[in-house]
Amino acid sequence: MLALMAPSVVFVCFLFALPIVLFLFRAIDNAEIPEALPRTTAAIAEWREGELPPEPVYAALVSDLAALRGTPQLALLARRLNYAIPGFRGVVTRTGRLLPQSMPESPKAALIAIDATWADPAAWGVLRQQSGKVTDFYLLSALDLKRDPSGSVVDVDRDHAIFVDLYGRTLTVSIGVTLLCVAIGYPVAAVMAQATPAAANWLLMAILVPFWTSLLVRSTAWVILLQNEGLVNKTLIWLGAIDAPLALVFNRTGVYIAMVHVLLPYMILPLYSVMKGISPSHLRAAASLGASPVRVFFTVYLPLTMPGVAAGATLVFVSAVGFYVTPALVGGPRDQMIGYFIAYFTNSAVNWGLASALGAFLLVLVAATYLVLGKLVGFERLKVR
Amino acid sequence: MARGTRTSLEVSVRAGARIYTGAMLVFLIVPVLVVLPLSFTSGQLLVFPLPGWSLQWYEDFFTNPIWTNALRNSVWIGVVVTALATTLGTAAAIGLHGCKARWAGAVMALLVMPLAIPVVIVAVATFYFFAALGLVGTYAGIVLAHTVLALPFVVVTVSATLQGFDPNLVRAAASLGASPFLAFRTVTLPIIAPGVVSGALFAFVTSFDELVVAIFLSSPQQRTLPRQIFSGVSENISPTITAAAVVLLVVSVALMGIMELLRRRSEKLKMAGGQTT
Numbered sequence: 001m002l003a004l005m006a007p008s009v010v011f012v013c014f015l016f017a018l019p020i021v022l023f024l025f026r027a028i029d030n031a032e033i034p035e036a037l038p039r040t041t042a043a044i045a046e047w048r049e050g051e052l053p054p055e056p057v058y059a060a061l062v063s064d065l066a067a068l069r070g071t072p073q074l075a076l077l078a079r080r081l082n083y084a085i086p087g088f089r090g091v092v093t094r095t096g097r098l099l100p101q102s103m104p105e106s107p108k109a110a111l112i113a114i115d116a117t118w119a120d121p122a123a124w125g126v127l128r129q130q131s132g133k134v135t136d137f138y139l140l141s142a143l144d145l146k147r148d149p150s151g152s153v154v155d156v157d158r159d160h161a162i163f164v165d166l167y168g169r170t171l172t173v174s175i176g177v178t179l180l181c182v183a184i185g186y187p188v189a190a191v192m193a194q195a196t197p198a199a200a201n202w203l204l205m206a207i208l209v210p211f212w213t214s215l216l217v218r219s220t221a222w223v224i225l226l227q228n229e230g231l232v233n234k235t236l237i238w239l240g241a242i243d244a245p246l247a248l249v250f251n252r253t254g255v256y257i258a259m260v261h262v263l264l265p266y267m268i269l270p271l272y273s274v275m276k277g278i279s280p281s282h283l284r285a286a287a288s289l290g291a292s293p294v295r296v297f298f299t300v301y302l303p304l305t306m307p308g309v310a311a312g313a314t315l316v317f318v319s320a321v322g323f324y325v326t327p328a329l330v331g332g333p334r335d336q337m338i339g340y341f342i343a344y345f346t347n348s349a350v351n352w353g354l355a356s357a358l359g360a361f362l363l364v365l366v367a368a369t370y371l372v373l374g375k376l377v378g379f380e381r382l383k384v385r
Numbered sequence: 386m387a388r389g390t391r392t393s394l395e396v397s398v399r400a401g402a403r404i405y406t407g408a409m410l411v412f413l414i415v416p417v418l419v420v421l422p423l424s425f426t427s428g429q430l431l432v433f434p435l436p437g438w439s440l441q442w443y444e445d446f447f448t449n450p451i452w453t454n455a456l457r458n459s460v461w462i463g464v465v466v467t468a469l470a471t472t473l474g475t476a477a478a479i480g481l482h483g484c485k486a487r488w489a490g491a492v493m494a495l496l497v498m499p500l501a502i503p504v505v506i507v508a509v510a511t512f513y514f515f516a517a518l519g520l521v522g523t524y525a526g527i528v529l530a531h532t533v534l535a536l537p538f539v540v541v542t543v544s545a546t547l548q549g550f551d552p553n554l555v556r557a558a559a560s561l562g563a564s565p566f567l568a569f570r571t572v573t574l575p576i577i578a579p580g581v582v583s584g585a586l587f588a589f590v591t592s593f594d595e596l597v598v599a600i601f602l603s604s605p606q607q608r609t610l611p612r613q614i615f616s617g618v619s620e621n622i623s624p625t626i627t628a629a630a631v632v633l634l635v636v637s638v639a640l641m642g643i644m645e646l647l648r649r650r651s652e653k654l655k656m657a658g659g660q661t662t
Contacts, residue, residue, distance in 0.1 A: 004480030005492055008473045008536060015514075016499050016507070016533045023510035184409055191406040206410045210417045212641035214594035216611050217630045220618050221416040224423065224627070229432050231419065261416060264409075293395050322503020325596055329618055339505040346509050346601070359506045366503060 024363070026356035027142075030135035036077040037064040041131035049125050049150070058107035058118070065096050083351065084137060085126050091117045125149035142357035163341075167361070170337040173252075173327075174320035177259045181316045182309060184260065185267035189308070192268075193275035204272075211265035219329040222258040223249055226330070254330040262326055263319055267312035270381065274308030311381040314373040318366050338362045417634065424627035431624060442628040452629060454606075455613035459593055462524065462609060466531040466592040471585040473532070474539025478580075479573065481540075482547040493544075497537040504597045507534070512601040522604035530602055531592040538591060539584035546580025549655055579647045586640045594637055 034041045039060035047053040068074040074096045082089035095114050104110035111118040118124075129147055130137065140146055140153060144161040148154050155161065192203045210218065225231050226249035233245040248254055282304065286296045324339030338358055345355035374382060423431050427439035446452045477496060481489050499507060511530045512521060520526035550573070558568035574581070596611040603612055610633055617626045 001480045001483040004476040005484070008477035008496055008540070009492060011473060012496055012499070012533065012536065015511070015529055017495070019510040019514035020502070020506070023506070023513055026513065187402050188406045188409050191402050203406070203410065206414050208641070208645065209638055210413045212590075212638050213417050213634050214596075214611065214637055216594070216596050216614055216618075217420065217634050218416055220614065220622070220626065220630055221420050223618060224431050224622065225416055225419055229430070231433055234433065261413065264413060293392070293398075318501075318503075322505060324503075324505040325615070329615075339503060342505055342509055343600070346512065352513065355509060359509060362503060363506060366501070370501065 023356055024360050026352055027138050027360045028134045028136065029353070030130065030133055030137070032076065032080050033130050034133055036068060036073050036080075037061070037131070040064045040127075044124070044128045044131055047124070047128065049128070050121060052108070052119065052121055053124055055106065055108050057124075058111055059103065061111065062099060062103060062107045065092075065099055069096050069099065079350075081127070081130070083141070083353075084130050085123055088117070088123070091115050091123075122149035125151075138353035138357035139360070141354055142361060163358070166336075166338060166341060169335075170321055173255060173259070173335075173337060174317055174323075176256060177263060177320045178313050178317045180256065180260045181264050181267040182313055185264055185271055185312065186305075186309065189268045189271040189275055190305075192272050193278075207265050207268055210261070211269070215262050215325060216329075218262055219258050219326045222254065222261065222330050226254055226257065249330055250332045252331070252335050255327050255335045258326050258330045259320060259323060263316045266315040266319060270311040270315065270383070271305065271308040274311070275305055278304050307377055307381060310373060310377040314369065314377060314382060317373075318369050321365055321369075322362060420627045420630045420634065424624065424631045426624055429624070431622060431627065442624040445625045446628040446632065449625070451613065452610075452625065455608050455610045455629075456632070458524075458607055459610040462527055462531060462607075463589045463592040465528050466535050467585050467589040469528070469532045470535035470539050470588040471581060474536050474584055474588075475543050475577075475581050477536075478540050478543035478547060479569075479577075481544060482550065483552060493540070496540045499533050500537045504534070508598045508601045511598065515602060521602055522607065524607055526602045527599060527607055527609070530598045531595055532588075534595065534598065535588035535591040538587035539581075542584040542587060543577060543580045546577045546583075546651065550576055579651045583644045583647050586644045590637045590640050594633065 037060075040057065043057045043060040044053060047057055065074070068077065074093065078089040078092035078096075081092055095111065095118075098114045100110060108118075126147075126149060129135075129151060137147075141156070142163050144156050144164045145153050146156050188203075188207075192200050195203060227233075228245040228247075230248075232248060233242075236242045237245070248257070278301070282300055283296055286300045287293070291299065321337070322339055323337055324343060327335055327337050328340055328343075339362070342355050342358050342362070345351045345358065370379075370382075422433075422435060424442055425438050425440065426435045427437035427441070428435065446456075474496075477492075481493055484492075508530070511526075511533075515521045515526045515530075520529070554572050554576075555568050558572045559565070563571070594611060595609070596615055599607075599609045599612040600615065603609065608616075610629060614626055614629050614633070617623065617629075
């Protein structure tokens with residue numbers, strides 16, 4: 001039996017679990033700097049902050065940079081240090097280029113002559129903070145925080161603070177989509193559960209066909225439907241409800257419409273299976289004891305269906321927080337969620353540490369939702385069909 | 386909700402709920418169906434009313450090398466992923482079924498974990514990992530990553546079929562002298578076949594519809610159909626994209642429909658079996 005499981009287990013461990021662990025480690029990994037500047041990071045540990053480092057630290061930096069000269073590592077180091085000290089990219093590349101061929105008499109004077117930044121104790125302080133094998137730099141950045149030269153955690157400038165907003169937006173959209181799915185899905189599932197088997201079958205197909213259709217096709221369809229010349233605007237104008245087309249796509253409205261459409265089956269299907277399992281005799285018993293239909297609903301039906309609501313809401317919420325493709329297609333620049341920025345920092349901005357830190361926070365959010373709601377609902381309920 | 390007399394309030398609530406349900410089903414189904422007529426337009430723009438009917442966009446889709454290459458990639462990657470995921474997943478499900486140890490639950494949790502994590506994280510993590518191994522921009526890379534995503538579906542579907550499977554049948558075959566492989570081929574496999582076929586269909590659709598991993602792992606040469614549609618939509622939507630979307634839609638809905646039929650059939654069989662025993 002073990003031999004039958006082993007290939008899958010090895011496969012998933014190697015191609016899924018290991019990449020995820022390495023990805024999360026990237027959020028704190030700082031090997032780049034100690035590897036590029038081995039002598040400097042060793043020498044700088046001795047230095048007391050507040051004044052300029054002694055000559056040996058400067059000498060170490062000169063030899064480290066001399067070793068990097070002409071290699072691609074110099075550009076990588078410059079980029080990495082630029083994350084921590086804006087403008088440092090230029091300082092590092094210039095210093096690397098103008099470095100004297102042999103060790104100067106006074107490395108300190110030589111470096112300061114190349115770039116005055118080397119006479120700034122604050123810059124050296126940041127360099128020292130970044131010289132360890134691990135760093136909290138990316139995790140702090142992903143929370144709009146940084147360390148000042150003295151080492152204490154402070155807010156980044158308002159212009160650079162984008163991530164707290166991003167989490168707020170991701171949560172707002174995800175909670176909004178979840179609530180909309182509950183509000184829309186609950187009556188639909190209830191009607192389905194009480195329909196005749198033949199009717200229920202047709203209703204089920206009407207939910208399964210969109211459910212089976214690729215998310216990409218559905219998001220594309222919404223772009224087509226919601227654009228200014230699209231069917232929705234044209235119909236509304238034809239009906240006389242509006243005079244000019246409404247802006248329905250490439251904004252938050254489009255994101256809500258398309259995400260609710262994509263995720264609604266995840267709400268309806270678990271809810272339907274819970275509702276179908278409720279014996280009508282419970283409701284009849286309550287009614288025969290004199291409860292009004294409204295009272296039957298609130299004291300009997302609603303409590304019995306709550307596990308379905310919780311299961312559906314969990315599935316919708318954890319899917320929504322990780323969304324990337326749908327907001328990218330139907331949203332505007334201000335509607336993008338965490339997933340988009342993970343992709344952005346991987347592909348366009350190439351700051352893998354920051355992408356990993358954002359991924360780590362997203363994963364914490366998903367895991368926390370599963371733990372809290374999953375425990376509440378029971379993990380075995382967390383399936384669509 | 387009570388039997389017998391219904392108040393007028395109740396009647397109108399029921400009628401309201403039905404109209405509401407109808408409206409919501411329109412909301413669910415219309416966007417899926419709207420691409421169908423648009424893909425047959427004779428015009429250049431994706432607007433209603435259609436100026437006329439034409440197959441020109443399908444002609445473009447099936448002759449333009451960009452699209453035929455994408456379709457070929459998607460089919461091939463899907464077939465290899467299906468073979469890999471179905472073999473691995475069926476073996477794992479049988480192993481899990483025969484294993485009563487407490488850690489079997491942990492193995493199951495590990496195998497379905499890729500479904501629980503946002504796919505963008507899986508895709509980016511795989512991208513970094515494969516970049517170090519030189520697998521980014523290769524067919525092997527996409528196949529392996531898609532197999533990770535498809536495997537849970539096979540394990541879950543085959544495990545569900547195995548719920549009703551009596552292990553004594555295999556023991557009986559073995560006692561009559563059948564080798565483990567012969568017993569599997571002639572006893573286990575025919576019984577769990579619907580589950581294996583469902584799992585395989587699920588695996589194929591998972592790979593065929595997959596976009597996010599393809600965004601990160603494919604170079605232009607390996608572009609799959611969803612990847613090609615995605616870049617088309619991000620630039621400008623030509624009617625050929627709707628033709629491509631219809632192809633994607635028809636394949637996934639048809640395969641999932643077959644799966645649903647298999648599921649209903651096996652449920653019926655299970656219920657019938659339950660009545661006789």
